[in-house]
Amino acid sequence: MxxxxxxxxxxxxxxxxxxxxxxxxxxxxxxxxxxxxxxxxxxxxxxxxxxxxxxxxxxxxxxxxxxxxxxxxxPGKEVKGLFQQDLTRKRNRCPNSNGFKKSKGGAAQTSNFASGNSTETDSVSEDGMNEPIVLHSRRAVSQTAVNADQNEDSSSQQAKKCIARFFYETGIDFSAANSSSLQRMINSTIGCSQTKYGIPSSQELKGWILQDEVKEMQEYVKNIRQSWTRTGCSILLDGWIDEKGRNLVSFIVDCPQGPIYLWSSDVSAHVDNIDALHLLLDGVIKEVGVENVVQIVAFSTTGWVGALGKQFMDRNRTVFWTLNASHCIELILEKIAMMDKIRETLSKAKIISKFIHGHPTVLKLLRDFTGSHYLIKPCKLRSVMPFLTLENMISEKKSLSVMFASSKWKTSIWASRTKGKRVADLVGDSTFWKGAGMVIKATLPLVRVLCLINGADKPQMGYIYETMDQVKETIKEEFKGKESQYMPIWEVIDEIWDGQLHSALHAAGYYLNPSLFYSTDFHSDPEVAFGLLCCMVRLVLEQRIQDLISRQLEEYRNSRGAFSEGSTAKQSSKFSPASWWSLYGGQYPELQQFATRILSQTCAGASKYRLNRSLAEKLLTNGRNPLEQQVLSDLAFIHYNLQLQQQHSELGGNYEILAEDIDPMDDWIVDDTEEEAIINGERSSQFEAKEEPK
Structure with a gap:
């Protein structure tokens, strides 16, 4: 040496x-x-x-x-040399060649991260007394983590990291770490009399702890990335317009192992430039791996993403463009809500809820008669709230009737006022309750599908085709087969399914799902056959492999070989579709890989994960120095991937669509003019719900 x-x-x-x-x-x-x-x-x-x-x-x-x-x-020469290398690394950051403002997380970066602390070394004295050991480069991070607060024991450092992770996941401002209330809360919780116990400083939150978290998260992301070669993956687009009018988008990669956050971009300057948008998306696909990406899941059919989607599959022959199934079902519910009779019933329900929830004395009276229950049901999905609230009203119909017939109501000041009388009349109107029942029959099957899609911990690609058919059949049964009642609902569903939601992937997933294929209800129509063929052509590039898959499909179709045992009703429904193929498809590796890649994809979009967008908006704002920007980039990488990791771990239970932390009142306010029109049975175009522009 x-x-x-x-x-x-x-x-x-x-x-x-x-x-x-x-x-x-x-x-x-x-x-x-x-x-x-x-x-x-x-x-x-x-x-x-x-x-x-x-x-x-x-x-x-x-x-x-x-x-x-x-x-x-x-003395100190080696320190100066290392520091110079560190500065060189920090400057070695290339601008995005296609002109997009792009901010990455740690998953894809190879440059060093700054810790957010001082950017200069301590002065080096003649005798080396001030010669620093720790430098703020990624190479020094692990040493920094080891060296930081050596007088503390390992349990205290671990406590700091646990608290820091809470800050990173929730996005709480680091200044809260200096709060005396936080210190008292921690000490009270652990029963410790120390004045300091495991509370990281704001500098530590931006420094060695953050870099340790980045390293751990990179390992987590690396493990997920390794699964893409086997299962394939989907790129989810999460786009929105912020308060500054900017068009922003975040890219999330989803697979059975879990979703990960890639990075965010400001596309405002390119919303009318389709070529630039395609270049951006090509860059994302290349980063994930062209051979790994099965589909892009868009969040809308309008705006820049809608324009991009119309051309995408013509320009990219190996990746599918699909639409978030949750978004499509919400569109169906919105269209159903615009039908005259349904709109009128929902508006009357709003009048009742506004009056009762808008006056404390009446609300108290309601809670006395309903056992402290409310009428309004706040939901994670706003489009669902009117229907669940109406369902709740139906369940409380008897209590409402008793309340408005009680002496407490009759002696209240509202019983003699015009609005109070109107609401009492509505509650006593049998046509309102009949209409409410009709609305629930038409919409609850769709609401249940939304819960299924958003709460599933397994990919739904093998089920969405059959599920939408089952929704239609359930609605038909609810209306006792009366065509005049269920057909208008069917037409809305078919319009969105045929025009926006349906993909060849859905048809192929239906065919390759053994629990459906080997059932007595399976029906292969031309749409299914075409979908399977389309997937084979786009996802399998070699003609030789396509021919092998075609021959192996004959074995699957006739349940021969290993498929014979797996085709029994017990075995085909015992496992998830992708797991079934891993067990019974080994003799047919080409078909096994083809089926696994399709059945491992999601039908839901980025909205399923409900990410907080504020950090991405801050990340995409100009005006910071490079070190601050890198710290913020690290924070975004940690913040979003922690949120995705947490939400993925919670899937698979009973998905709760209700949300107690959402204030529902703004969505259930009806102005006086509209109220008059509804009460009098008038229909005015100014009150009609607006359809999403095409």
Missing amino acids: AAEEVLVNVHDHGKIVDTQKHRVQCNYCDKEMSGTTRLKYHLGGVRGDVTACLKVPENVKELFRNLLETRKGT
Whole structure:
């Protein structure tokens, strides 16, 4: 080993214990001293202001002794060299060639991250007293984490990291770490009388803890990425317009192992430039791996993403463009809500809810008669709230009737007022309740599908085709087969399904789902056959492999070979579709891979994960220096991937569409003019719900 290498690696033989006083500790005998120069003398056994180390290995001792003899008067040179390298790395950041403002998380970056602390080294004195060991580059991160607060025990550092993760996941401002209330809360929780216990400072939250979290999250992301070659993946687009009028989009990659956040981009300057948008998306696909991407899941059919979707599959022959199934079902519900009779019933329900929830005395009276229940049901999906609230009203119909017939109501000031009388009449109107029942029959099957899609922990690609057919059949049954009642609902469903939602992937997933294919209800029509063929052509590029899959499909179709055992009703429904193929498709590897890639994809879009967009908006705002921007980039990478990781782990239970933390009143306010029109049975175009522009 050269002397220069020993000098650079002095950090391997000692560790910092006090950054303010520049106290270091020998790794061999645990002796503390001031500055790394004294540490070198200590290790080399050179007489001076510090005693020699008695435990240092002889070869290390000899190397440091030679080093000190050959480099007298030049302490700190290696530190300056490392710092210069660090600055070079921080400057080595290339602008995005296609002109988009793009901010990445740590998953795809190879440049070093800044810790957010000082950008300059401490001054180096003649005797090396102020010579720093820790530098703010990613290479120094692991050493920084080890060196930080060495006087603390490992449990205290772990407590700091746990608290820090809470900050990162929730997006709470780091200044809250300095709150005395937080300190008291922690101490009270653990029953500790210490004035300080595991509370990270704001600088630590931006420094060594953040970098440790980045490293851990990169490992998590790496493990997920490795699964893409087997299952394929979907790129979810999460787009929105912020308060500044900017068109922003985040890219999420979803697969059975879990979703990960890639990065966000400001596309405002390119919303009318289809070529630039295609270039952006091509870059995302290339980063994920062209061979891994099965589909892009868009969030809308309008705006820049709608224009992009119309051309995408013509320009990209190996990836499908699909639409978020949740969004499509919400569109169906919106269209159903615009039908005259349904709109009128929902408006009357709003009048009742506005009056009762808008006056404290009436609300108290309602809670007395309903056992402290409310009428309005706040939901995670706003489009669903009117229908669940109406369902709740029906369940409370008897209590409402008793309330408005009670002496408490009759003696209240509202019983004699016009609005109170109108609401009482509505509650007593049998046609309102009949209409409410009709609305629920038409919409609840769709609401249940929304819950299924958003709460499923397994990919739904193999089920969505059959599920939409089942929804239609359920609605038909609810209306006792009366065509005049269910056909208008069917027409709305078919309009959105045929025009926006349906994809060849859905048809192929239906065919390749053994629990459906081997059932007595399976029906393969031309749409299904075409979907399967389309997927084979787009996802399998080699003609030889296509021919093999075609022959192997015959074995699957006739349940021969290994498929014979798996085709029984018990076995075909016992496992998820992709798992079934891993068990029974081994003799047919080409078909197995083809089926697994299709059945492993999601039907839901990014809205399923309900990510907070504020950090991405901040990340895409100009005006920061490069170090601040990198710290914010790290935070976004950690924040969004922690949220995705947490939400993915919670899937699979009973999805709760209700949300107690949402204030529903704005959505259920009806102005006086509209109320008059509804009460009088008038229909005015100014009150009609607006259809999403095409």
